[in-house]
Each structure stands twice: as C-alpha cells, then as structure tokens.
Amino acid sequence: MSDSDLISLYSGRILELAAEIPHTGRLPEAQGSARRRSPVCGSTVTVDLKLRDGRVEDFAQDVKACALGQASASIMGHALLGRSRTEVETARDALRAMLTSGGPVPEAPFDGYEVLLPARDYRNRHASILLALEAAAEAFAEAEAR
Template identity: 65%
Template sequence: MSGENDLIKLYSGRILALAADIPHLGRLETPMASVKKRSPLCGSAVTIDLTARDGVVSAFAQDVKACALGQAAAAVTGGAAIGRSLDELEAARDALRAMLKDGGPVPSAPFDGFDVLEPARDYKNRHASILLSIEATCEAMSAALQSDCA
C-alpha cells in the first residue's frame, strides 16, 4: 500500500494545475516543422508544431495526449519554448533527462519549472512521457532550422 500512497503523492496539486493549463495548446496553421512522438510504454503522445526566426522559436503549438506528468512537462516546455535556441532547448532536454535518470540538478531557468517532476525520478516507467514534449520540441526546432537553411 505504501507504493500506492507514494504514487498518489507524485500527482501533487502543482502537477495537476500545470496539466490543466498547458500553454500553446493546439496546432499551427503553417509550421516550419511538426514532430509527433509517442511513448510505446504508456501510449502518451505529443505533436509539436513550430516556426523559427533568427535562430530561435518564434511560434509554438502542441497537441498533448498524455498522463498528468506528461501534461505538466508539456506545460513547462510550452511556457518556455518561444524565444529559445536549439542549444537552449537541447540543454533543457539533457538536464531534464539527467534530473530524472541520474539524480542531476533541475534544469536552469526558464525551464526550472521541471522541478515539480523531481519526485518522478523513482518512477522510471513515467520518464518517457515526461520527456516527450521537450524531445519533440528539440526535433522540431532542428528540422525547422534545416528547412530554413535549404
């Protein structure tokens, strides 16, 4: 029963609040890049649409079909993505992955909202869902930059 209580604690009020208020929800009409990622373990999925200008994200939208943890992570990503370079996005992705898998520190601002997901470190089966939005955002930004150079 203790494991079940720990899981209930994982879904804190802050996580649920983030999940209920995901920024930039929806799709862009004319994105430079779209990336859909799905976690085979839990079925969570996100689609990221974005455009880039001057090397940073200039428009961002996301369609999120995920558990509350994945939704909370998407909320943090969506709140910070606009105005970020690929290097900043990849640094946030790598820091989030290290925080979850290796006990690393919380990603730095403006991605420090990922701190709410620190308790998920112990739930490896939730990591893929948590990483979906930031990973898809990195892939979309990379694709947008490549198409902008073509």
C-alpha cells in the same frame, strides 16, 4: 505504488500544470513539426514551431498524455518562446539527467521541472515526461534543415 507515493507523484501543482497547458493545438504553416510517442504508456506529444533568427517565434503543441506528460508540456509551453535550439536541447538533456541519473533541475527558464523531481523513482513515467522537449528539439532540427 502505495497511496502516499501516488499523492507525492501526482501533487496538486502537477495536476494544476496538467490542466493549464499553453499553446495547445496545431500551428498552421509550421516550419518544423515532430511527434513523439511513449511506447510504455502510449502518450503522444506533437510540437509545431516557427523560427525567427534562430529562436522560437511561435509554436503549438498537441498533447495526449498522462498527467505527468501534460505537466511537462505545460512547463515547456511556458518557457519555449524565444528559445534557441541549443537551449531546448540543453533543457531536454538536463531533464533526462535529472530523471535518470540524479542530475540537477534544468536551468531557467526551464526550472519549473523541479515539480517533477518525485518522478525520478518511477522509470516507467520518464518517457512521458520527456516527450514535449524531445518533440520540440526534433521540430527545431527540422525547421533549421529547411
């Protein structure tokens, strides 16, 4: 990876997002929890959530990831409250398609993922970027199964 590639990939906005992750920590008495780990880099994200009427009422996330994984968790953290399981799974699938097959940026309120478009060319970064939404979708499924 050249210096200009690194500058493009780790833009100032990505680094800002990584430094401002909302809803960090763990959520006591969560209805659903899930931990996802990237086998490529070892990044992990754990999401705990509470639902009300089929929507995220409260959540927390424990993020131990690279700057791209942190930025992804930050974007999700700003959008997750009030979302349904379908919205979370749709955003996860759209993000995966955006990264791997040239799909469009996820729709609002998850459209902040546009900042991660330069990561399309770096397959070894995709798993870390997907962790937060994958963990949120799994935690949602667990909460609904209870």
